[in-house]
Amino acid sequence: MYGVVTDGFAYSDLPTPLHDVVGAEGDPTRAAEAPTARQEIRYWTAAVLRQTPEEPLQPVPIGQVFVASDADVAQALRMDGYLYSATPSAIPIGLYTAAGLESPVYLDADFLIGPEAAHLNISGVSGLATKTSAVEFLLASIFEHFPAHKGKVAAVCFNVKGPDLCFLDQPGALSDEDRRRYERLAVPSRPFERVRMYAPLKADGVNLNTLRTHADLVHIVEPLTWGLAEVVDYAEVLLNRDDIDAKADAFIDFLRDRVLARTFDDGFGGTHRVQTFADLDRLFRAIFDGLELTSGGRSDTWRTHHIATIRKVRNRLSNISTRCKGLVTDDGPSSDLPWGAFEDRAVYVVDVANVDPLGQDLVFARAVSKLREHLERRDLGVDAVVVFVDELNKYAPGDGPDTYVKKMLLDISERGRYLGLVLFGAEQFRSQVHRRVVGNAATQLFGRMDMDELATPGYQVLSPATKIKLATLPIGELMVRHPHFTQPIFVRFPKPPVLRGRDGVERFPPAADLPFDDAVVRQLVRLDRRIRPNQVKDLIAERDEDDVRRALAAVRRTRPDDVLAYFRKVLGGRVSTDIPRERTAVPPLNPIADEPY
Amino acid sequence: MTWWDALAAAGAVPAAFAPPASRGWTDLDDGALPGAELIEEPDLAAHPVTSPALVRAACFLDGIQQWKVVSYDGVAPVIRAYVATAARRRGPNRRPRTLLESSREFAIAPLASMKPAVRRVLETTCPDVVDLPLDRDGGLQPGKVLELARRVVDGARQNLEREIAERSLAVLGPEEWLLVDGLLSVSGKLAAHPRALGVIKSHGAQFFDGANLERALTVPAGHRTSVFRARGGHARNEVYSWYLRLWPWEGQDLLYGLLRIEARADAATVAAASAISGWLCAERAPLATPDARWDRLLYPLQDVETYLKARAPRDLLSAPGSRLPRTGS
Numbered sequence: 001m002y003g004v005v006t007d008g009f010a011y012s013d014l015p016t017p018l019h020d021v022v023g024a025e026g027d028p029t030r031a032a033e034a035p036t037a038r039q040e041i042r043y044w045t046a047a048v049l050r051q052t053p054e055e056p057l058q059p060v061p062i063g064q065v066f067v068a069s070d071a072d073v074a075q076a077l078r079m080d081g082y083l084y085s086a087t088p089s090a091i092p093i094g095l096y097t098a099a100g101l102e103s104p105v106y107l108d109a110d111f112l113i114g115p116e117a118a119h120l121n122i123s124g125v126s127g128l129a130t131k132t133s134a135v136e137f138l139l140a141s142i143f144e145h146f147p148a149h150k151g152k153v154a155a156v157c158f159n160v161k162g163p164d165l166c167f168l169d170q171p172g173a174l175s176d177e178d179r180r181r182y183e184r185l186a187v188p189s190r191p192f193e194r195v196r197m198y199a200p201l202k203a204d205g206v207n208l209n210t211l212r213t214h215a216d217l218v219h220i221v222e223p224l225t226w227g228l229a230e231v232v233d234y235a236e237v238l239l240n241r242d243d244i245d246a247k248a249d250a251f252i253d254f255l256r257d258r259v260l261a262r263t264f265d266d267g268f269g270g271t272h273r274v275q276t277f278a279d280l281d282r283l284f285r286a287i288f289d290g291l292e293l294t295s296g297g298r299s300d301t302w303r304t305h306h307i308a309t310i311r312k313v314r315n316r317l318s319n320i321s322t323r324c325k326g327l328v329t330d331d332g333p334s335s336d337l338p339w340g341a342f343e344d345r346a347v348y349v350v351d352v353a354n355v356d357p358l359g360q361d362l363v364f365a366r367a368v369s370k371l372r373e374h375l376e377r378r379d380l381g382v383d384a385v386v387v388f389v390d391e392l393n394k395y396a397p398g399d400g401p402d403t404y405v406k407k408m409l410l411d412i413s414e415r416g417r418y419l420g421l422v423l424f425g426a427e428q429f430r431s432q433v434h435r436r437v438v439g440n441a442a443t444q445l446f447g448r449m450d451m452d453e454l455a456t457p458g459y460q461v462l463s464p465a466t467k468i469k470l471a472t473l474p475i476g477e478l479m480v481r482h483p484h485f486t487q488p489i490f491v492r493f494p495k496p497p498v499l500r501g502r503d504g505v506e507r508f509p510p511a512a513d514l515p516f517d518d519a520v521v522r523q524l525v526r527l528d529r530r531i532r533p534n535q536v537k538d539l540i541a542e543r544d545e546d547d548v549r550r551a552l553a554a555v556r557r558t559r560p561d562d563v564l565a566y567f568r569k570v571l572g573g574r575v576s577t578d579i580p581r582e583r584t585a586v587p588p589l590n591p592i593a594d595e596p597y
Numbered sequence: 598m599t600w601w602d603a604l605a606a607a608g609a610v611p612a613a614f615a616p617p618a619s620r621g622w623t624d625l626d627d628g629a630l631p632g633a634e635l636i637e638e639p640d641l642a643a644h645p646v647t648s649p650a651l652v653r654a655a656c657f658l659d660g661i662q663q664w665k666v667v668s669y670d671g672v673a674p675v676i677r678a679y680v681a682t683a684a685r686r687r688g689p690n691r692r693p694r695t696l697l698e699s700s701r702e703f704a705i706a707p708l709a710s711m712k713p714a715v716r717r718v719l720e721t722t723c724p725d726v727v728d729l730p731l732d733r734d735g736g737l738q739p740g741k742v743l744e745l746a747r748r749v750v751d752g753a754r755q756n757l758e759r760e761i762a763e764r765s766l767a768v769l770g771p772e773e774w775l776l777v778d779g780l781l782s783v784s785g786k787l788a789a790h791p792r793a794l795g796v797i798k799s800h801g802a803q804f805f806d807g808a809n810l811e812r813a814l815t816v817p818a819g820h821r822t823s824v825f826r827a828r829g830g831h832a833r834n835e836v837y838s839w840y841l842r843l844w845p846w847e848g849q850d851l852l853y854g855l856l857r858i859e860a861r862a863d864a865a866t867v868a869a870a871s872a873i874s875g876w877l878c879a880e881r882a883p884l885a886t887p888d889a890r891w892d893r894l895l896y897p898l899q900d901v902e903t904y905l906k907a908r909a910p911r912d913l914l915s916a917p918g919s920r921l922p923r924t925g926s
């Protein structure tokens with residue numbers, strides 16, 4: 001019979017505390033002086049984890065109690081099946097600590113990554129729950145223990161908060177105690193070896209919009225920029241935020257199928273080849289002018305699309321191009337995650353911490369859709385991907401409209417396990433996340449919880465003692481629920497083996513934004529070390545910045561052998577810029593207000 | 598099959614009558630007239646107990662008795678009885694541990710009045726049967742029979758207590774005391790031991806009258822009376838005694854918090870009475886809750902009683918309460 005203590009009681013023959021006060025003649029300091037110690041017992045209740053034989057089910061008999069050894073813990077949590085099998089699939093999650101003994105606790109990869117079940121959710125209060133840290137540790141553990149027969153695995157992490165995930169390749173300070181825990185769990189206490197980072201550019205189009213810009217570290221950061229085609233493909237993300245509109249959808253489809261990247265006749269005598277936002281805007285203006293001229297403002301449809309619909313779509317698209325200027329560029333995609341070439345045990349960090357929420361949704365929707373597409377076709381480069389979404393409550397809130405992103409998260413959580421697309425979500429308040437998104441997570445972790453949160457209906461299954469334990473859980477301890485475990489189990493895990501975001505920005509302060517020409521130089525030099533700064537500066541002096549950006553994007557996209565020559569070619573002869581575009585927009589509000597970053 | 602089941606099978610009528618709670622070992626037991634002779638001073642006086650007190654290493658002794666009528670052969674009751682005694686030693690960790698214990702379970706029946714067949718069943722199935730000899734004219738008056746049975750049970754318990762007490766004395770440490778719940782005078786060895794104390798909390802016998810009686814029964818809290826020589830009945834050994842008040846009785850009743858202490862009849866007892874009384878006052882904590890007699894019950898003595906009750910046969914005394922017909926399973 002294996003059990004886990006769930007509650008403790010003390011009984012004594014003291015009917016009310018008042019009696020001890022009377023016994024001490026009202027003097028509390030004398031209460032301990034009584035010549036006889038009052039009879040008292042401690043009594044614990046335990047929940048049965050497993051019993052042998054399993055059949056027939058028996059009530060628990062009175063018997064002697066022993067502290068569990070490693071082997072007992074493996075038996076009790078039904079870990080023996082995947083720990084000692086011919087093809088073990090055990091992933092260490094932490095140490096079960098009781099009475100001075102520490103036993104490793106393992107999750108089953110078949111139930112964490114798929115295909116039997118999948119996904120993980122972790123919740124708990126800010127700072128004390130160690131949510132981000134726990135996921136970092138677990139990723140390290142997965143990378144070390146992901147069973148060979150299951151193939152290759154990678155992780156895509158969305159950095160949504162300050163410098164949180166910016167230094168996953170840098171070692172953090174670990175105590176000896178933590179090192180010992182790493183050894184016990186057979187997880188190397190090294191930072192991640194293969195880390196790539198993607199960050200959009202700032203509004204200037206040349207400086208990276210991330211906190212990892214220190215000169216020693218910036219080399220692994222790729223700019224993440226998309227063009228019109230990428231945005232239009234995910235235009236639903238932009239629309240569904242406020243309204244679901246079949247007409248707008250139809251018009252977007254029309255743009256996608258008939259207009260983009262084709263030679264297109266606007267019907268008023270103009271021909272367009274729309275490749276950039278600027279091109280698109282020209283088309284829109286032609287349409288509005290055309291309608292005005294030909295019908296004197298009486299006609300309000302163009303090619304069956306109502307002018308109001310056209311205006312709306314135009315607004316949404318130009319809105320995103322202004323609000324997410326460094327992400328969405330006029331110049332088309334210039335760099336992207338390595339779809340099809342994902343590496344085994346690599347972490348791809350997408351830094352959207354400073355991106356407008358709309359842009360975050362866009363990045364998110366596109367990245368996940370791409371992952372899904374490639375995993376379906378089995379050509380991503382790895383067999384399984386863990387997608388880590390911190391602050392899940394922002395992307396899949398329990399209330400509010402059904403956004404595209406929410407639907408997508410729901411879809412992963414319901415179907416991802418067959419594809420190897422696994423969602424690791426973290427949030428402070430589970431009750432604020434869509435029920436089916438958390439409900440589908442086969443593995444649930446809980447750090448220190450808020451008492452008010454524990455009072456919500458989602459936690460009714462927990463005993464009062466468990467709730468109190470959760471509300472007072474020390475840093476570094478987690479409660480784990482996993483399909484093989486019949487009861488929640490508390491484990492201790494070591495600090496993650498990576499540099500904490502906050503320490504990272506202290507040790508590697510972000511570089512100041514470079515002036516435009518220096519930033520261009522830096523980007524080109526990254527691609528070709530032979531380039532000398534003055535060559536570039538001479539080339540771009542007095543050139544329109546948009547042209548320079550466009551040329552830079554083309555270089556990034558093409559990756560030519562002779563970078564400088566190609567750059568010179570795309571930049572073209574020195575021509576005076578024709579219509580200088582005046583796009584003055586209200587700068588977006590910084591979306592994250594309560595963090596200093 | 599238990600012996601009482603066997604009796605029922607042999608034709609006796611099953612019964613379940615537990616007499617009112619046992620009265621304990623009081624100083625009225627043998628009906629002898631008590632007497633007192635003041636030793637410490639000519640008139641009974643009140644003395645404050647020594648404070649702060651020196652708490653002594655000690656063993657505590659108490660006994661219990663439980664009995665009930667389990668069947669009737671005609672009107673002859675057959676009784677099942679259980680007595681037990683334990684001495685528990687309080688260790689340096691302030692927790693009592695059992696030093697010695699003994700128990701006896703037996704049947705009591707007026708054998709001569711029973712049908713031969715039923716009697717044979719009783720005597721063959723129950724290993725320990727005590728006969729209840731009835732006098733000629735009393736016959737089988739139920740009330741008298743029960744009173745006689747009670748004395749048998751009391752006697753059995755006293756024997757056990759005496760035995761355990763005397764065995765305890767033999768293993769008592771050189772500084773250790775033995776506190777007995779009840780009379781010290783029942784045993785010569787107990788009565789003569791320099792570190793044995795009897796603690797009596799039911800005051801059936803009054804040793805004084807007039808002004809001395811008033812002083813004895815109104816002794817204030819934290820005070821003891823003068824030491825006197827207590828003379829008991831036939832079997833009693835001579836001891837010294839005094840009254841001690843643990844808690845203020847005003848607002849309660851005369852006997853509230855009142856103990857009578859027995860100790861060896863020796864001049865040293867007189868000299869030590871105040872110090873011993875101080876010690877016993879210190880034993881008020883922890884309160885002997887939840888017992889209703891907590892005003893006079895010392896916690897370590899209650900502990901012995903609790904211990905014995907916990908080890909008594911479960912089926913002898915059913916939970917107090919209803920005598921309504923039993924229903925269900």
Ligand SMILES: Nc1ncnc2c1ncn2[C@@H]1O[C@H](COP(=O)(O)OP(=O)(O)OP(=O)(O)O)[C@@H](O)[C@H]1O
Binds near residue numbers: 447476
């Ligand atoms: N295993 C551990 N042992 C001890 N301390 C730890 C452990 N893991 C993390 N910590 C510390 O706990 C703190 C909070 O961790 P973390 O940032 O992961 O919390 P969080 O739950 O993600 O918070 P937030 O909700 O603010 O994002 C950090 O300072 C970290 O160093």
Ligand SMILES: [Mg+2]
Binds near residue numbers: 131132133164390
């Ligand atoms: Mg966090």
